[in-house]
Amino acid sequence: MRLAERTSLLRPSPTMALDAQAKEMQRAGRSVISFGVGEPDFDTPxxxxxxxxxxxxxxxxxxxxxxxxxxxxxxxxxxxxxxxxxxxxxxxxxxxxxxxxxxxxxxxxxxxxxxxxxxxxxxxxxxxxxxxxxxxxxxxxxxxxxxxxxxxxxxxxxxxxxxxxxxxxxxxxxxxxxxxxxxxxxxxxxxxxxxxxxxxxxxxxxxxxxxxxxxxxxxxxxxxxxxxxxxxxxxxxxxxxxxxxxxxxxxxxxxxxxxxxxxxxxxxxxxxxxxxxxxxxxxxGDDAALPGMVRAFAARRDLMVDLLRRLPGFEVDVPRGAFYCFPRVRQLLESPPKGLHFDSGDALAAYLLEETGVAIVPGSGFGMPEYVRLSYATSEEQIREGLTRVAKALGA
Ligand SMILES: Cc1ncc(COP(=O)(O)O)c(C=O)c1O
CATH class of the missing domain: 3.40.640.10 (Type I PLP-dependent aspartate aminotransferase-like (Major domain))
Structure with missing residues (x-):
């Protein structure tokens, strides 16, 4: 079929593409930790x-x-x-x-x-x-x-x-x-x-x-x-x-x-x-579930920021809203640990997913290729485990 030109204007959503790849790996039996998701892990009230x-x-x-x-x-x-x-x-x-x-x-x-x-x-x-x-x-x-x-x-x-x-x-x-x-x-x-x-x-x-x-x-x-x-x-x-x-x-x-x-x-x-x-x-409703959710997100954010700051070449600000961290990884791209080479944040994310089963989203889709995004809408155990794997893969 000949497709309309407008279809060529679209870039598939990088977050959804990453999510799909992570789920595929999970189906194949790999242990995957996803920091890619853009949704609360809590249940609807x-x-x-x-x-x-x-x-x-x-x-x-x-x-x-x-x-x-x-x-x-x-x-x-x-x-x-x-x-x-x-x-x-x-x-x-x-x-x-x-x-x-x-x-x-x-x-x-x-x-x-x-x-x-x-x-x-x-x-x-x-x-x-x-x-x-x-x-x-x-x-x-x-x-x-x-x-x-x-x-x-x-x-x-x-x-x-x-x-x-x-x-x-x-x-x-x-x-x-x-x-x-x-x-x-x-x-x-x-x-x-x-x-x-x-x-x-x-x-x-x-x-x-x-x-x-x-x-x-x-x-x-x-x-x-x-x-x-x-x-x-x-x-x-x-x-x-x-x-x-x-x-x-x-x-x-x-x-x-x-x-x-x-x-x-x-x-x-x-x-x-x-x-x-x-x-x-x-x-x-009375928004009864909201304060607990906000408190949980704040605690996970603190944990994630703390662990990200220990990674080599990651620079991160403390986010004041939503549920994402957006560290700059320029230093890591410029001087990666020995034996590793990444020419972009995309390559870094691909390496981490393949090597460690940890899904993070490259910043290119957000207009900032020297950054990556991690969602903390996931449990503290997953944050600890995922970032421990990342630290190991980066030789930290
Ligand atoms: C900034 C922003 N706006 C809008 C949306 C879309 O929200 P909805 O799921 O209600 O379409 C999202 C979802 O990730 C978002 O991050």
């Missing part, structure tokens, strides 16, 4: 599962409105108001099959050919591909370890041209766990509003912050900032619900909400009906 079972029993198994059941859209808007002090209309809430679909539809709805979108790096792997698929041009702005991944307004200003249509903000961030300072968020939000630039704020890790870090949405900076901001969020990470596929976007621009709904109506229609009721229960 029991009351959420019960709500899904109740929805099934009540026959909530039919099509719903494309933008989601009214109760869920209301709960999403109410929650954002409660937590960020900013009100979005329920008509500006569109429920999607995960945050990923919300982002996909946003780029499709906002971009014309050649429109530029500023993407700070390291970035979540999916943004550039979704932008390119929509005909846009990702403008990557790297901010690395030397600046503790601290994006500033000056970085965005320097990358802005007359074609800049949008900026993607992701705080807390995947992969480095950086959390933007609240005053920087306000500066960026005011600037975007004044320049007529859309701020796409991916807040899926908003609840996973440590050491007293504060997650501030740019939408909360001012009424103008709220109008410039489109918030993207999901139950995926917060409630250990990655497989349920419920996310959403919030916008005050009802024309945009309606365009996104139209796109969705001609592609996937409503998000899964039963999962919507489960998400409703999650949002209306």
């Amino acid at each position: 029991e009351p959420v599962k019960e709500a899904a079972i109740a929805a099934l029993r009540a026959g909530r198994t039919k099509y719903t409105p494309v933008a989601g059941i009214p109760e869920l859209r209301k709960a999403i808007a109410e929650r954002f108001l409660r937590e960020q002090g900013t009100s979005y209309p329920e008509a500006g809430v569109v429920v999607t099959a995960g945050a990923k679909q919300a982002l996909y539809e946003l780029f499709q709805a906002l971009l014309n050919p050649g429109d530029e979108v500023i993407v700070p790096a390291p970035y979540w792997v999916t943004y550039p591909d979704q932008i390119v698929l929509a005909g846009g041009r990702p403008v990557v702005v790297p901010v690395g370890l030397e600046r503790r991944f601290g994006l500033t307004l000056a970085d965005l200003e320097a990358a802005t041209t007359e074609r800049t249509r949008a900026v993607v903000l992701n705080s807390p961030q995947n992969p480095a766990g950086a959390v933007l300072e609240p005053d920087e968020v306000v500066r960026i939000a005011e600037w975007a509003a004044a320049r007529g630039i859309a701020l796409i704020s991916d807040e899926v890790y908003g609840k996973l912050v440590y050491d007293g870090a504060e997650h501030r949405s740019p939408a909360s900076a001012s009424p103008a900032a709220r109008e410039a901001t489109i918030v993207v969020d999901a139950v995926s990470k917060t409630y250990a619900m990655t497989g349920w596929r419920i996310g959403w976007l919030l916008t005050s621009d009802l024309k945009l909400a309606s365009a996104v709904s139209s796109l969705q109506s001609q592609s996937t229609s409503n998000a899964n009906s039963v999962a919507q009721y489960a998400a409703l229960a999650a949002l209306q």
Whole structure:
């Protein structure tokens, strides 16, 4: 078959590719420890599962409105108001099959050919591909370890041209766990509003912050900032619900909400009906499982940072959010232990997987080839065992 040109624009997700390889090795009987996964290892809270079972029993198994059941859209808007002090209309809430679909539809709805979108790096792997698929041009702005991944307004200003249509903000961030300072968020939000630039704020890790870090949405900076901001969020990470596929976007621009709904109506229609009721229960619940999950992540983070700092040529900052460490391995690539040679982070990750059965993700997919990403959404035993194997393989 002759395939459409757009299929050649796509790079397969490197995290998913690595996950597939690790699972293949496991099937072949190898002992594999994966630091590749981007999902909590906790189970979905029991009351959420019960709500899904109740929805099934009540026959909530039919099509719903494309933008989601009214109760869920209301709960999403109410929650954002409660937590960020900013009100979005329920008509500006569109429920999607995960945050990923919300982002996909946003780029499709906002971009014309050649429109530029500023993407700070390291970035979540999916943004550039979704932008390119929509005909846009990702403008990557790297901010690395030397600046503790601290994006500033000056970085965005320097990358802005007359074609800049949008900026993607992701705080807390995947992969480095950086959390933007609240005053920087306000500066960026005011600037975007004044320049007529859309701020796409991916807040899926908003609840996973440590050491007293504060997650501030740019939408909360001012009424103008709220109008410039489109918030993207999901139950995926917060409630250990990655497989349920419920996310959403919030916008005050009802024309945009309606365009996104139209796109969705001609592609996937409503998000899964039963999962919507489960998400409703999650949002209306008391978040009882959350503090324990955050405490566990913080302890695992401390352990992982401590062990990574003992590895030769690994430099790592303490992440303040999400559940990943993103060490720079430049020194290791430049002067590897005797007898070893890696010409890239990709080669290092391939060597470690083959040699030790430990899966880590090369930084190239996140726009930073001299780094690697390790998820600490796994047990302390696995972290200890995995990093002990890595240390041995690197002669530490
Ligand atoms: C920054 C970021 N945004 C969005 C998503 C996608 O979330 P969902 O599973 O709700 O589509 C992920 C998942 O890894 C992510 O890391």
